Amino acid sequence: MSRPFMCLGLIAVSSVGFGASASFVSAQEPAAWGEDLVFHTFSIAAIDPVTLESGVAVTTRVPCVGNGVPWVRAGVGAVATQASTRTEYGAELLDLLEQGMGPEEALAKATAGDPDSERRQVGVIALDGRSAQHTGSGPGDWAGHRAGLNYVTQGNVLVGPEVLAAVAGSFEGSEGSGRHLADRLIEALAAGQNVGGDRRKGRFQSAAVIVTDPREGRSRRADGLTANINVCEDPTPVAELRRIYDTISATLGFRELQQQTGNDVWQVKLILHALGFYRPDETSLEREDGWQMYDDEIVRAVDAFRAVHDLSTPEAGRSPSGLVDAETVALFWSELERAGKAAELRAMIRELTAVRR
Numbered sequence: 001m002s003r004p005f006m007c008l009g010l011i012a013v014s015s016v017g018f019g020a021s022a023s024f025v026s027a028q029e030p031a032a033w034g035e036d037l038v039f040h041t042f043s044i045a046a047i048d049p050v051t052l053e054s055g056v057a058v059t060t061r062v063p064c065v066g067n068g069v070p071w072v073r074a075g076v077g078a079v080a081t082q083a084s085t086r087t088e089y090g091a092e093l094l095d096l097l098e099q100g101m102g103p104e105e106a107l108a109k110a111t112a113g114d115p116d117s118e119r120r121q122v123g124v125i126a127l128d129g130r131s132a133q134h135t136g137s138g139p140g141d142w143a144g145h146r147a148g149l150n151y152v153t154q155g156n157v158l159v160g161p162e163v164l165a166a167v168a169g170s171f172e173g174s175e176g177s178g179r180h181l182a183d184r185l186i187e188a189l190a191a192g193q194n195v196g197g198d199r200r201k202g203r204f205q206s207a208a209v210i211v212t213d214p215r216e217g218r219s220r221r222a223d224g225l226t227a228n229i230n231v232c233e234d235p236t237p238v239a240e241l242r243r244i245y246d247t248i249s250a251t252l253g254f255r256e257l258q259q260q261t262g263n264d265v266w267q268v269k270l271i272l273h274a275l276g277f278y279r280p281d282e283t284s285l286e287r288e289d290g291w292q293m294y295d296d297e298i299v300r301a302v303d304a305f306r307a308v309h310d311l312s313t314p315e316a317g318r319s320p321s322g323l324v325d326a327e328t329v330a331l332f333w334s335e336l337e338r339a340g341k342a343a344e345l346r347a348m349i350r351e352l353t354a355v356r357r
Helices: 088-098 103-112 162-173 181-194 237-248 263-274 296-308 326-338 342-352
Strands: 041-047 054-060 070-073 077-084 120-126 131-135 144-148 151-155 206-212 225-231
Touching: 041 077, 041 120, 041 162, 041 181, 054 070, 054 181, 054 237, 070 088, 070 206, 077 088, 077 151, 088 103, 088 120, 103 120, 103 131, 120 144, 120 151, 131 144, 131 151, 144 162, 151 162, 151 181, 162 181, 181 206, 181 225, 181 237, 206 237, 225 237, 263 296, 263 326, 263 342, 296 326, 326 342
Parallel strands: 054 077
Antiparallel strands: 041 054, 041 151, 054 206, 070 077, 077 120, 120 131, 144 151, 206 225
């Protein structure tokens, strides 16, 4: 029933060699970028004061937006530079923040030395939640920005202010939820897209999310980068961000359980154990051999859960044995909420689904 998922890594090529010669072309980039780097777009830059993550999510109707707009630094903050994009703002502003300068002073200093500042749009947020934004007179209508607790959102060439209102409302609504920052950023971006987003039609579309985490052991990279998804071109790039994120984090519900193994299989086992359908006599589950396997034992537990809750069953000939579809996942969580166990399970699953590059 479900198609197999494939996660493609998108790589920005800095130079291309031909044969064994020393001939190189300068940075390979989308031809659609043209002479000037212009990203009419909307974005959100944010931090999580609990985890100390910082990140940016962005989408536009120009290819490979992730190569120009979002900038993050572990333990420092995040920057989105767009409209007539000056990529140098990314490192410059993060450097100033790292040196102890506040976002407002840093942004004022950066734009003061830029003769084209009126063509720019920039949002910057520090790890302590302080922020600053700049929207010049040059970015196309509708253009504007707004800020709130732990985030800044900005956009230009939008259908209207309702786009940023939707982004802000979504992000504010997930504050304190304990969800990963990348997850929240993608959701906020989707909210803006759902009310119209970028008003242009018939153009290449792209989206990106990038998050860094300074905590020990959260990233295998020295720069603390965790999530880094750059959808260079897709008909529905924000939806593709969500699909890729849910797939690589193995979040329960991103696929129907047709495969025999996976991180989400363990999530099903944990949930059905908490609800008394899987190994109810055991106080807790341990990761023994086969802990990720979708074996006969967990299949029987799923079927028992579905039968008790009057979902379609194999016996009735209406579903395959062991089916965990969207309806089943929703019922898992409603039953966990009713039993007062949802918060505990969500905390366990947050660790299971953390993306650590």
